[in-house]
Amino acid sequence: xxxxxxxxGAVGASCAEYIAIKDFASEVVLVDIKxxxxxxxxxxxxxxxxxxxxxxKITGVxxxxxxxxxxxxxxxxxxxxxxxxxxxxxxxxxxxxxxKTVATSxxxxxxxxxxxxxxxxxxxxxxxxxxATGLPKNRIIGMGGALDSARFKYRLSEAxxxxxxxxxxxxxxxHSDTGMLPLTRLAVRNGxxxxxxxxxxxxxxxxxxxxxxxxxxxxxxxxxAWYAPGAAVSSLVQSIACDQKKMFPCSVMxxxxxxxxxxxxxxxxxxxxxxxxxxVEIELNDAEKAKLAESADGVxxxxxxxxxxxx
Numbered sequence: 001x002x003x004x005x006x007x008x009g010a011v012g013a014s015c016a017e018y019i020a021i022k023d024f025a026s027e028v029v030l031v032d033i034k035x036x037x038x039x040x041x042x043x044x045x046x047x048x049x050x051x052x053x054x055x056x057k058i059t060g061v062x063x064x065x066x067x068x069x070x071x072x073x074x075x076x077x078x079x080x081x082x083x084x085x086x087x088x089x090x091x092x093x094x095x096x097x098x099x100k101t102v103a104t105s106x107x108x109x110x111x112x113x114x115x116x117x118x119x120x121x122x123x124x125x126x127x128x129x130x131x132a133t134g135l136p137k138n139r140i141i142g143m144g145g146a147l148d149s150a151r152f153k154y155r156l157s158e159a160x161x162x163x164x165x166x167x168x169x170x171x172x173x174x175h176s177d178t179g180m181l182p183l184t185r186l187a188v189r190n191g192x193x194x195x196x197x198x199x200x201x202x203x204x205x206x207x208x209x210x211x212x213x214x215x216x217x218x219x220x221x222x223x224x225a226w227y228a229p230g231a232a233v234s235s236l237v238q239s240i241a242c243d244q245k246k247m248f249p250c251s252v253m254x255x256x257x258x259x260x261x262x263x264x265x266x267x268x269x270x271x272x273x274x275x276x277x278x279x280v281e282i283e284l285n286d287a288e289k290a291k292l293a294e295s296a297d298g299v300x301x302x303x304x305x306x307x308x309x310x311x
Contacts, residue, residue: 001025001241004068004110006102007077008032008041008060010223011118014230015075015237017045020056022234024241029068030060032078038062069109073237076102076129079119084219091120092305099125100132107133114139114275116236117251118229122175124302126251126264138276142251144175145266147232149249151213152182155206156189160197166190170249172266173295176302177215180266181291182207186282236271243273247280257281259289260296263303 003019005012008030016028032038042060049055061067068074079095099119106113115133117126117140126142133140148171157164169187173179184203187194195203209216217225239246249268254260257279258267268280284292 001073002027002029002071003237003241004029004031004071004074004106004113005077006031006074006106007079007119008034008038009077010226011229011233012075012077013041013045014226015077015118015233016041016058017048018230018234019237020045020049020054020058021052022238023054023056024238025056028056028058029071030058031063031065031068032060033063035062065105065109068106071106071110071113073114073116073240074106074110075116075118075233075237076106076125077118077233078102079125084222092124092302095119095121095125096128096306099128103129103133107135114240115141116233117142118233120175120224121302123179123251123264123266123299124306127253127299127303128306130253130264137253137255138274140253140264141236141269141271141276142175142264142266143229143233143236144251145171145249145268146236147229148175148180148182148210148213148266150228150232152187152206152210155209155213156187156194159202159206160189160194162189167194169194170268171210172249172268173292174265174299175251176295176298177212179295179298180211181288181295182210183282183288185285185288239271240273240275245270245272245277247271252276252279254279258284258292260292263296263299265292265296265299 003025030038038060042058045058119125122144152169153167156167171182173181251264269276270278
């Protein structure tokens with residue numbers, strides 16, 4: 001199993017590290033445009049192998065996609081990260097060109113590759129990857145919902161004062177501060193609805209803290225987060241590589257599901273060896289349907305900013 005990670009910055013390096021530590025891939029290739037950067041990150045990570053007990057081979061290359069040939073899965077993290085006060089949407093002008101070039105370069109050398117898009121604005125970059133490559137919709141996945149849901153469960157466990165492993169919860173909708181839809185109604189603690197433990201006001205606070213989870217970290221760190229995004233990506237990659245058929249909310253191309261078409265937006269999906277094996281339609285109430293429709297409108301407005309990038 002060969003995995004390529006494009007972008008050797010903090011997020012990309014974290015992806016490579018978590019994938020290697022889980023030891024399910026035979027090879028991880030790190031690619032970056034900065035001379036020697038990916039090579040250095042790969043060497044540093046390989047010097048962890050005996051300490052962390054993994055056998056995955058990690059190599060780094062500078063902008064040489066021939067070294068990615070035969071990749072089963074490729075992760076696109078490349079692009080500029082958010083700075084404090086910057087929205088994900090403000091990144092679109094620069095990142096659209098990067099993502100399009102990277103996606104087409106990957107497919108040239110690995111025609112059967114499954115793509116996982118991390119670059120922001122993530123739903124729009126996932127949509128761009130679809131339009132630029134023409135790959136079947138099961139082979140392009142946006143990471144956002146898996147990360148958003150992890151942040152939701154963290155906030156729930158914090159409010160419940162319980163271990164995060166006790167909590168299950170899901171975020172659907174757009175991967176943006178206004179587009180996320182944390183499904184508080186369906187969240188549970190060991191099978192018991194969290195509404196049995198938390199008031200409506202507290203649940204509303206949890207939902208709002210989840211929505212601005214990325215912005216909160218960007219303000220604290222001065223750049224985008226990397227540990228949780230890297231862990232989220234590694235979980236998606238593992239589910240595909242090991243045919244685990246786990247369900248993750250992620251950005252998927254919809255074709256009538258949830259009443260939406262020609263849009264990439266967060267929805268639960270089963271991930272296995274073929275990528276997206278099934279998009280799961282859960283029953284939403286009227287308020288949730290309205291919020292999802294509003295989120296979709298926001299994603300479409302950002303998609304409109306792509307202009308000629310999909311041509």
